[in-house]
Amino acid sequence: MLIAALALAGALGAVARHAVTDAAGSAPERRAVAVLVINVAGSALLGAVVGLARAHGLGPDAVVIVGAGLCGGFTTFSAYTHLTVLLVGGGGDELRGVALRTAVAGLVLPPLVAGIAFAAASA
């Protein structure tokens, strides 16, 4: 039962992620920003879930379904590396600068908001 719920949550997360990147259009630099937004939002949610589990008794099944399933399926590391390599390696100078800034933001912001959400939820 848990495995079925986990699979469903992962599928939902992946479909939601694809809907967001699709809405951003086909230009890789726009998709990179969409992936950044997705990873920030999913990291914040997982930080809150793990904080609630630690301090307020949120159960382990909920952590698996929402955390490993929904947040894990929604956020992505493969698209982050794919788009960064594509844009930094293949773009012109102007695109490369934007891509580097997006990549650095994509490295720093998700753990930062996860930490804030974790601290707030476990208070």
Added chain:
Amino acid sequence: MTRTRTASVVLVALGGALGTLSRYGATRLRPAAPGTFPWTTLFVNVAGAALIGALAGRGWVGPSNPAALAVSAGFLGAFTTFSALSVETVLLVDAGRAGAAIAYLLGTVVGGLAVCAAAWRVAGRRRSTPAVEGAEC
């Protein structure tokens, strides 16, 4: 909803479910206690980055390939994770291991980018047609 759009959703959902189950299976086989170094997530993310690089190098992940939706946006997108990377970094800091946290975060990102670029170059070497500059994610 058009038939094509329905097909896309089904492909991404199927790949996403499989990717999520595979990642969860890996973390159950090699679990890392909270605050310890998350080797399993690091391995999952770096492996996913290498695979997407190889597929991109083969020109296989462009918008015209429906299977790319299932594999790239679906399976690899869900197999790899940024939320676990973020929260495990936070938990290392919370456990008083700030150095390990920075090593984990930077190790994953630098390692992932390096293997993605390397796999891309190696896979691209064997191609005769021009690369497709698209990304299904």
